Amino acid sequence: MKTTFFQVAVNAPLSTPLTYSLDPSKFENEINITRGTAVQVPLGKRKVHGVVLGETSPSNEFSMRSIDHILSEYPPLHDTYIKWVEWLAQYYMHPIGRVIHSSFPPLKRGGKRKSQNPPVIPSVEPSSPPKLTDEQKSCLQPIIDSSGFQPFLLHGVTGSGKTEVYLQILERVLSEGQTALVLVPEISLTPQLIQRFAARFPEKIAVIHSHLTEREKTNQWWSVVAGEKPILVGARSAMFCPMKNLGAVIVDEEHEPSFKQDEKLKYHGRDAAVVLAKLHGCPIILGSATPSLESWQNAQTGKYSLLQMKYRVAERKMPTVEVVDLKQLREAKKGLDHDPAERPFWMSPRLQEELTLNLEKGMQSALFLNRRGTAQMALCTSCGTQFECPNCAISLTLHGKSHLVCHYCDFSQQLPHKCASCESEEIETIGLGTELLETDLQKMFPQARLARADRDEISGRKDLEALIRNMDKGNIDILVGTQMIAKGLDFPKLTVVGLVLADIGFNLPDFRATERSFQLLTQVSGRAGRHVQDGGKVIIQTYNPGHSSIKYAKVSDYESFAEEELKERKDLAYPPFGRVTLIRVSSPQNSKAEGLSSLVYNRCEQLRNSQSKYQSVQLLGPCPAPLMKIRNTYRHQLLLKTTDAQCMQSFCYQLMGDQKWIPSGSKVQLDVDPINML
Ligand code: ADP
Ligand code: ZN
Numbered sequence: 048m049k050t051t052f053f054q055v056a057v058n059a060p061l062s063t064p065l066t067y068s069l070d071p072s073k074f075e076n077e078i079n080i081t082r083g084t085a086v087q088v089p090l091g092k093r094k095v096h097g098v099v100l101g102e103t104s105p106s107n108e109f110s111m112r113s114i115d116h117i118l119s120e121y122p123p124l125h126d127t128y129i130k131w132v133e134w135l136a137q138y139y140m141h142p143i144g145r146v147i148h149s150s151f152p153p154l155k156r157g158g159k160r161k162s163q164n165p166p167v168i169p170s171v172e173p174s175s176p177p178k179l180t181d182e183q184k185s186c187l188q189p190i191i192d193s194s195g196f197q198p199f200l201l202h203g204v205t206g207s208g209k210t211e212v213y214l215q216i217l218e219r220v221l222s223e224g225q226t227a228l229v230l231v232p233e234i235s236l237t238p239q240l241i242q243r244f245a246a247r248f249p250e251k252i253a254v255i256h257s258h259l260t261e262r263e264k265t266n267q268w269w270s271v272v273a274g275e276k277p278i279l280v281g282a283r284s285a286m287f288c289p290m291k292n293l294g295a296v297i298v299d300e301e302h303e304p305s306f307k308q309d310e311k312l313k314y315h316g317r318d319a320a321v322v323l324a325k326l327h328g329c330p331i332i333l334g335s336a337t338p339s340l341e342s343w344q345n346a347q348t349g350k351y352s353l354l355q356m357k358y359r360v361a362e363r364k365m366p367t368v369e370v371v372d373l374k375q376l377r378e379a380k381k382g383l384d385h386d387p388a389e390r391p392f393w394m395s396p397r398l399q400e401e402l403t404l405n406l407e408k409g410m411q412s413a414l415f416l417n418r419r420g421t422a423q424m425a426l427c428t429s430c431g432t433q434f435e436c437p438n439c440a441i442s443l444t445l446h447g448k449s450h451l452v453c454h455y456c457d458f459s460q461q462l463p464h465k466c467a468s469c470e471s472e473e474i475e476t477i478g479l480g481t482e483l484l485e486t487d488l489q490k491m492f493p494q495a496r497l498a499r500a501d502r503d504e505i506s507g508r509k510d511l512e513a514l515i516r517n518m519d520k521g522n523i524d525i526l527v528g529t530q531m532i533a534k535g536l537d538f539p540k541l542t543v544v545g546l547v548l549a550d551i552g553f554n555l556p557d558f559r560a561t562e563r564s565f566q567l568l569t570q571v572s573g574r575a576g577r578h579v580q581d582g583g584k585v586i587i588q589t590y591n592p593g594h595s596s597i598k599y600a601k602v603s604d605y606e607s608f609a610e611e612e613l614k615e616r617k618d619l620a621y622p623p624f625g626r627v628t629l630i631r632v633s634s635p636q637n638s639k640a641e642g643l644s645s646l647v648y649n650r651c652e653q654l655r656n657s658q659s660k661y662q663s664v665q666l667l668g669p670c671p672a673p674l675m676k677i678r679n680t681y682r683h684q685l686l687l688k689t690t691d692a693q694c695m696q697s698f699c700y701q702l703m704g705d706q707k708w709i710p711s712g713s714k715v716q717l718d719v720d721p722i723n724m725l
């Protein structure tokens with residue numbers, strides 16, 4: 048046998064695969080090498096992992112280095128999967144070797160050692176499927192009847208029984224002897240959800256998410272790859288488990304921004320899942336009560352098939368939503384020294400009434416506020432100096448009575464008694480957070496059992512599980528929380544939900560700000576009254592009762608909201624009508640970051656003028672990023688916008704070129720279809 052040559056995607060920041068030789072006479076055993084084979088190869092002085100992408104004929108055989116050995120413990124990645132990885136690398140402009148490296152488990156395949164940890168998947172009583180509602184039936188049928196790749200958008204109000212539809216899709220897939228992938232946002236991967244799947248399909252479920260240990264992840268990976276578990280439920284990273292014979296892909300809460308990875312490979316899990324389903328030739332079901340406008344528009348144009356469920360199951364009503372105008376409340380309070388009812392400043396009489404009433408009924412309430420701590424900022428009222436993080440251009444948040452914390456880099460210090468600039472002792476704190484709500488509630492309802500769910504209180508899966516158990520058992524009367532409690536949770540006795548300040552997020556410099564607010568309001572409201580006939584009660588407190596996100600969330604009218612918001616997007620050629628790519632320039636020195644951002648701007652201008660097809664690429668910026676300094680790194684950005692996705696891609700590749708123009712120490716990063724604009 049003679050020497051052959053292979054293209055290998057090596058685990059290194061290289062934009063293309065490298066060529067390696069293989070001389071069969073140097074190997075003891077017979078070698079079997081194909082596209083997808085994992086290998087170890089030399090790179091510089093190191094040995095790195097790689098994956099063979101195909102055979103090739105080299106131009107210069109002499110300088111060629113040879114494959115060290117074959118990692119035969121891994122079955123070769125199959126072609127469909129590799130095509131998907133190739134798409135990811137190309138579309139999101141990330142080194143292919145880095146992307147493909149995610150396809151392997153973190154540890155070597157382990158023996159059947161008994162672990163001390165509780166099992167990843169709880170053992171629960173098997174459940175049998177309920178009789179489907181008419182709406183559920185009419186959504187399930189077209190999915191079952193579909194053949195080959197077909198994308199479905201399942202738009203169903205909160206509590207309409209989407210999860211049950213997923214379960215029945217899975218049953219079909221299993222009966223055909225196929226496999227299925229179910230993606231959910233990390234935060235909804237609660238034991239509640241996993242239990243529902245495990246109870247319906249005992250012994251058939253594998254789970255992959257970021258809270259597993261490396262050993263657990265490795266074991267779950269093998270149980271799927273070895274064909275023991277046909278259903279994989281996981282967060283976006285579960286997609287990198289190379290599944291064969293996929294019969295369906297399901298993405299729950301498809302609108303969730305957390306499906307987008309923010310660093311390294313900046314891929315969108317939902318979009319990547321659609322491509323995966325396409326390559327496998329199977330249906331994909333995107334489910335949500337508040338679909339992303341991208342998916343909604345695809346359903347409007349017929350690219351996706353729209354399936355809708357407008358009612359909650361068992362004739363349960365949607366919650367009654369009441370909007371409290373905080374401006375009027377403030378007017379009413381004027382002239383009074385203090386609130387005669389001893390209410391905290393953030394609580395309206397209506398909210399107080401509902402909380403009191405619900406406590407008396409022995410039901411549960413939840414208050415939502417997307418902000419941790421006791422106060423948002425501290426400042427000297429004598430000279431106006433704010434307490435800022437030394438590493439970030441962000442004001443410090445007060446926790447407890449005297450602890451200042453940066454929410455971006457975790458820097459912390461004590462609240463000083465004196466201002467460092469003017470020596471005044473007039474230090475005040477302003478604003479509110481979940482900690483303050485809890486303290487105030489304690490004073491107001493000393494008899495109530497309170498719990499708080501935010502990143503300070505709930506640091507891992509165990510904490511969240513304990514909280515869920517306590518809610519289920521009825522050990523909590525009022526739950527206070529951030530977005531941690533906004534999604535996915537289902538508590539039978541939770542009937543009153545209060546949004547303390549809906550306005551947070553209205554004015555973020557992000558073209559999706561209104562969409563996000565609408566989604567959040569709807570999701571939070573959807574936690575109320577899921578198991579009672581009258582649907583429960585939601586109180587939204589706001590200074591902007593006319594804001595379109597509130598107007599439409601109040602009456603659960605997604606479609607009118609989408610129509611209004613899409614008009615604005617269209618006028619500005621923002622997604623889903625245009626494509627955007629964010630270019631972020633960063634450096635430890637502001638002047639360097641700023642200088643580099645001008646350089647990028649000039650390169651863009653040159654490129655636009657060099658070819659007529661690039662004239663359609665619009666350029667916004669450069670400007671400092673809204674979060675200009677984070678962890679001692681200065682950030683500036685530019686936004687590219689066009690209606691032509693192909694054009695965008697070739698523009699970006701040309702713009703980045705060999706990247707040798709980027710000074711060392713500075714970074715230029717591209718984010719294709721960005722979600723985080725801050
Ligand atoms: P969604 O995912 O749309 O929010 P779920 O699937 O969680 O809704 O359903 C809400 C509740 O209704 C759950 O407690 C679920 O067990 C129950 N449920 C779903 N479908 C049915 C059905 N056909 N008959 C009775 N109960 C159902
Ligand atoms: Zn001062």
Ligand code: ZN
Nearest residue numbers: 436439453456
């Ligand atoms: Zn900081």
